[in-house]
Amino acid sequence: xSEEGRAPTIYDVARLAGVAPSTVSRAFSRPGRVGAxxxxxxxxxxxxxxxxxxxxxxxxxxxxxxAVGLIVSDVTNPVHFGIIRGVEEAAARAGYTMLLADAxxxxxxxxxxxxxxxxxxxxxxxxxxxSSDRAIRAIAKQRPLVVLNRIVPGSRCVVADTExxxxxxxxxxxxxxxxxxxxxxxxxxxxxxxxxxxALLDLGPEHGLKxxxxxxxxxxxxxxxxxxxxxxxxxxxxxxxxxxxLAIGLLRGLAEAGVDVPGQTSVVGFDNIFGxxxxxxxxxxxxxxxxxxxxxxxxxxHRQLDREPLRAQPVLTLPTQLVVRASTAARRRHAx
Amino acid sequence: xSEEGRAPTIYDVARLAGVAPSTVSRAFSRPGRVGAxxxxxxxxxxxxxxxxxxxxxxxxxxxxxxAVGLIVSDVTNPVHFGIIRGVEEAAARAGYTMLLADAxxxxxxxxxxxxxxxxxxxxxxxxxxxSSDRAIRAIAKQRPLVVLNRIVPGSRCVVADTExxxxxxxxxxxxxxxxxxxxxxxxxxxxxxxxxxxALLDLGPEHGLKxxxxxxxxxxxxxxxxxxxxxxxxxxxxxxxxxxxLAIGLLRGLAEAGVDVPGQTSVVGFDNIFGxxxxxxxxxxxxxxxxxxxxxxxxxxHRQLDREPLRAQPVLTLPTQLVVRASTAARRRHAx
DNA sequence: GTGAAAGCGCTAACAA
DNA sequence: TTGTTAGCGCTTTCAC
Numbered sequence: 062x063s064e065e066g067r068a069p070t071i072y073d074v075a076r077l078a079g080v081a082p083s084t085v086s087r088a089f090s091r092p093g094r095v096g097a098x099x100x101x102x103x104x105x106x107x108x109x110x111x112x113x114x115x116x117x118x119x120x121x122x123x124x125x126x127x128a129v130g131l132i133v134s135d136v137t138n139p140v141h142f143g144i145i146r147g148v149e150e151a152a153a154r155a156g157y158t159m160l161l162a163d164a165x166x167x168x169x170x171x172x173x174x175x176x177x178x179x180x181x182x183x184x185x186x187x188x189x190x191x192s193s194d195r196a197i198r199a200i201a202k203q204r205p206l207v208v209l210n211r212i213v214p215g216s217r218c219v220v221a222d223t224e225x226x227x228x229x230x231x232x233x234x235x236x237x238x239x240x241x242x243x244x245x246x247x248x249x250x251x252x253x254x255x256x257x258x259x260a261l262l263d264l265g266p267e268h269g270l271k272x273x274x275x276x277x278x279x280x281x282x283x284x285x286x287x288x289x290x291x292x293x294x295x296x297x298x299x300x301x302x303x304x305x306x307l308a309i310g311l312l313r314g315l316a317e318a319g320v321d322v323p324g325q326t327s328v329v330g331f332d333n334i335f336g337x338x339x340x341x342x343x344x345x346x347x348x349x350x351x352x353x354x355x356x357x358x359x360x361x362x363h364r365q366l367d368r369e370p371l372r373a374q375p376v377l378t379l380p381t382q383l384v385v386r387a388s389t390a391a392r393r394r395h396a397x
Numbered sequence: 398x399s400e401e402g403r404a405p406t407i408y409d410v411a412r413l414a415g416v417a418p419s420t421v422s423r424a425f426s427r428p429g430r431v432g433a434x435x436x437x438x439x440x441x442x443x444x445x446x447x448x449x450x451x452x453x454x455x456x457x458x459x460x461x462x463x464a465v466g467l468i469v470s471d472v473t474n475p476v477h478f479g480i481i482r483g484v485e486e487a488a489a490r491a492g493y494t495m496l497l498a499d500a501x502x503x504x505x506x507x508x509x510x511x512x513x514x515x516x517x518x519x520x521x522x523x524x525x526x527x528s529s530d531r532a533i534r535a536i537a538k539q540r541p542l543v544v545l546n547r548i549v550p551g552s553r554c555v556v557a558d559t560e561x562x563x564x565x566x567x568x569x570x571x572x573x574x575x576x577x578x579x580x581x582x583x584x585x586x587x588x589x590x591x592x593x594x595x596a597l598l599d600l601g602p603e604h605g606l607k608x609x610x611x612x613x614x615x616x617x618x619x620x621x622x623x624x625x626x627x628x629x630x631x632x633x634x635x636x637x638x639x640x641x642x643l644a645i646g647l648l649r650g651l652a653e654a655g656v657d658v659p660g661q662t663s664v665v666g667f668d669n670i671f672g673x674x675x676x677x678x679x680x681x682x683x684x685x686x687x688x689x690x691x692x693x694x695x696x697x698x699h700r701q702l703d704r705e706p707l708r709a710q711p712v713l714t715l716p717t718q719l720v721v722r723a724s725t726a727a728r729r730r731h732a733x
Numbered sequence: 734g735t736g737a738a739a740g741c742g743c744t745a746a747c748a749a
Numbered sequence: 750t751t752g753t754t755a756g757c758g759c760t761t762t763c764a765c
């Protein structure tokens with residue numbers, strides 16, 4: 062019943078069903094506002110013709126696209142796997158399509174992706190954004206927005222409980238007999254980096270741990286590899302890395318330098334990404350409920366889209382959990 | 398100069414510039430068809446008003462969205478990292494936006510994602526599609542399409558040179574003294590799986606290697622873990638896995654079972670994904686030029702979009718390369 | 734509950 | 750080169 066030139070429109074359906082085009086429109090966009098029998102006739106005709114609403118036109122008219130955008134700071138960082146799947150799943154369940162874009166760890170890319178995506182979506186989820194609070198609030202003015210892994214005052218946010226995670230990591234290290242810990246930092250533009258470092262600094266003393274910090278060129282495996290040199294000078298007995306990717310790079314760098322992990326140095330990561338359990342030694346890490354963060358973010362967005370009453374507090378904090386694997390061990394009595 | 402209720406339209410710009418709305422439209426959508434001075438006036442007015450073309454309306458009118466879709470069989474499979482980045486980069490360079498969707502290894506999800514994406518894009522790239530050739534050809538009728546990691550007769554395709562890759566892997570194993578190799582298969586719906594198995598079967602004898610095959614529940618780390626049991630029965634001295642994820646799972650399963658890799662069993666993967674060099678032992682694998690595959694796919698699509706003459710042959714084959722790491726070694730004289 | 738008709742913002746003939 | 754004028758397919762008043 063198709064194979065003709067172009068796709069059937071509401072006019073075709075209307076003619077076949079013997080109703081007005083507006084009735085067809087209504088039958089689809091607001092069922093209930095149309096008589097049961099009429100609706101049945103319309104749907105029958107539509108089925109026969111293989112009618113499908115033109116989503117672009119519909120979007121333009123109604124102002125709703127039925128899609129939400131997700132921009133991640135880096136699609137190739139496994140930390141986003143769970144987040145992507147979480148958003149995707151919750152969105153699909155609500156009948157929304159998720160459009161994914163990649164900021165490639167660059168603020169400029171992020172802005173471009175955003176500009177491209179924004180007109181085609183009803184709302185946005187920003188994961189690990191590298192933009193300024195100001196820029197983010199500007200977006201929030203244009204479209205409903207939820208921010209992930211970051212707190213932007215005035216915006217709805219979903220984050221992991223960094224403090225609790227850091228606390229458990231510190232307690233773990235302390236229990237193992239460590240007296241000091243070195244933090245290998247992430248990107249300056251990362252909110253999570255600031256938060257993690259801050260928590261370490263604040264909570265270290267409580268746990269009897271001296272906290273120091275070294276930089277890293279990038280929150281990636283090769284960034285960790287590169288950061289090893291500086292670590293080798295200080296020779297800490299325990300290090301906490303900004304994220305697992307960095308930690309994995311550290312693991313490799315230390316191994317290449319002949320430093321035994323965890324014998325001489327314990328290493329803790331963040332996020333518990335894919336890869337954290339296949340490296341050697343498997344990584345002890347502060348796990349975040351990534352999938353839940355993603356789905357909660359969508360749910361929060363959905364409330365905004367439907368103008369439902371929002372949760373009282375704008376920031377939703379999800380629990381973290383220390384996953385102990387083999388990269389941490391008791392401090393050796395006699396450091397070499 | 399904005400802050401009013403709604404976004405300025407071509408009409409606003411036209412009024413301010415003292416030209417007709419159609420001239421404004423032309424000034425933006427086909428520069429050159431408008432007088433230089435007029436164009437300048439229009440752009441000045443547009444700038445003053447902060448005018449931005451409504452992309453949805455434009456898309457509906459012109460039939461071009463300026464976006465291309467990329468559907469990957471699984472965003473959380475690192476094999477797609479390079480592909481995504483490749484498409485993304487080439488698309489951005491050409492002024493296109495890439496919209497990414499995830500099929501989650503399910504034909505149904507793939508279809509849904511496609512339906513959602515298709516109306517909003519000018520063309521599609523399908524990576525590692527799990528759909529039938531028939532379904533794929535049906536899409537190709539609706540929009541320009543390029544298929545990746547798969548050959549669909551009648552469609553433009555970009556693939557890696559599986560045969561060459563398999564040949565080098567087999568030569569490598571043979572050199573190490575192996576006489577037989579077991580293939581751990583991927584998903585039945587995967588074209589690459591069929592291709593790899595076929596190549597192994599065809600080329601094994603040439604290299605003096607007996608080829609057998611076992612199944613796996615899924616092309617993932619846990620799938621590999623699960624496939625180990627069957628492998629343990631046969632105790633091959635060399636195995637080739639459908640992909641790196643599976644191989645990594647195998648590595649872990651074998652380690653847990655006390656089988657030394659590569660001492661007792663050599664393992665070869667496919668793709669050289671992120672993770673192949675952080676596992677233990679680092680994986681020997683047939684590397685594909687993933688990023689190039691992605692960018693070539695977009696370029697091919699771009700030719701179709703611009704109705705440029707296509708390359709003579711519909712299938713573009715990119716070279717593979719065996720990356721030898723530590724998961725392969727000489728066959729032990731006396732197998733246990 | 735249903736129909737008629739007026740747009741939405743833009744592009745694309747067609748004229749001038 | 751530029752203006753005039755139809756639409757595009759849908760949603761949305763506003764009557765009936």
